[in-house]
Amino acid sequence: MIAFLVSAINICMVFLYGCIGETITEKSGHLNLGIPGIMCMGTLGGAFGVQIYMNSLSDPQNASFILLLLCALAMSMIVAAVGGLIYAFLTVTLRSNQNITGLALTTFGAGVTDFFMTTIDKSRFAVASKLIKTSLVDAIPALKNLGWFADIFLSHGILVYIAIALAIVVAWFMRKTRVGLNLRAIGESPATADAAGLNVSAYKYSAVLIGAAIAGIGGLFYVMDSSAGSWENSSTISAFGWLAIALVIFAIWRTDFAILGSFIFGLLYVFNSYSSLFGITTSLAGRELLKLLPYVVTLIVLIVTSIVGKKETQPPSSLGLNYFREDR
Numbered sequence: 001m002i003a004f005l006v007s008a009i010n011i012c013m014v015f016l017y018g019c020i021g022e023t024i025t026e027k028s029g030h031l032n033l034g035i036p037g038i039m040c041m042g043t044l045g046g047a048f049g050v051q052i053y054m055n056s057l058s059d060p061q062n063a064s065f066i067l068l069l070l071c072a073l074a075m076s077m078i079v080a081a082v083g084g085l086i087y088a089f090l091t092v093t094l095r096s097n098q099n100i101t102g103l104a105l106t107t108f109g110a111g112v113t114d115f116f117m118t119t120i121d122k123s124r125f126a127v128a129s130k131l132i133k134t135s136l137v138d139a140i141p142a143l144k145n146l147g148w149f150a151d152i153f154l155s156h157g158i159l160v161y162i163a164i165a166l167a168i169v170v171a172w173f174m175r176k177t178r179v180g181l182n183l184r185a186i187g188e189s190p191a192t193a194d195a196a197g198l199n200v201s202a203y204k205y206s207a208v209l210i211g212a213a214i215a216g217i218g219g220l221f222y223v224m225d226s227s228a229g230s231w232e233n234s235s236t237i238s239a240f241g242w243l244a245i246a247l248v249i250f251a252i253w254r255t256d257f258a259i260l261g262s263f264i265f266g267l268l269y270v271f272n273s274y275s276s277l278f279g280i281t282t283s284l285a286g287r288e289l290l291k292l293l294p295y296v297v298t299l300i301v302l303i304v305t306s307i308v309g310k311k312e313t314q315p316p317s318s319l320g321l322n323y324f325r326e327d328r
Helices: 002-027 035-055 065-093 098-117 125-132 141-146 148-153 158-176 178-188 190-195 200-226 234-250 255-278 284-290 293-308
Strands: none
Touching (some): 002 200, 002 234, 002 255, 035 098, 035 125, 035 200, 035 234, 065 098, 158 178, 234 255, 234 293, 255 293
């Protein structure tokens, strides 16, 4: 059971990073379906960062945890933000259809990542991953005396705790700061916000770029933490990206709720591997069907929130709609 919970926490952070990024973007009124591709680009950038730093060392065992993490995070966020910039330019400046642009960006991001990942030296990824995954228990062996509590909550790398902290900070920022409230106002009615003197385009660009950069960390986390430095293909990360978008709906556009929501998604995602703990024995086809649970739950939540119709459970009013200032 402890292994089940640890696996769920480990994988759910991929969803959480993507959800935080998409929530920020959607609060500005933009539905970015390119998040799966952007997360792939975050993987590519992070991998480049790891390669650049690790190859600069004569002995990889002398790698600095701080420098490695900063280099990987910086490159991951920069490359992912480039994907966000492409999306913002097309949808904010050129006012292209948001759905079509997002889907095209997903295809583009996955394709570019697949191509360039073949050129990266991955020989030192395992060493880099072990360093990035250094947990509190590894750093402070005395914490092992806490037993199951340490196994479940203190045995994760720093990127897990960064994701949780980001979710809490973004939720507070959206509800308590002037900039956050301005962004929410733009997502509800950009024309009204524009009439009040807010720079709508600047807010939208900032939200899309910051959201993309944060979502990109999810791709880095998947390869360097969750997968222990192994790279398979972009299809897995893309699937997580779609689940991250679904999680935004599940968490009713609140990143603090997304912490619990991502954990539930993580439990549902790894449930097929631990179903025997609950006396459920299925064939290979049955275990694959169990992977559909997060999608089924999301559909149920979407239906329920639509029926309830409360303002708190609804998306921003202008979500998916381009803003034409001339129509004011």
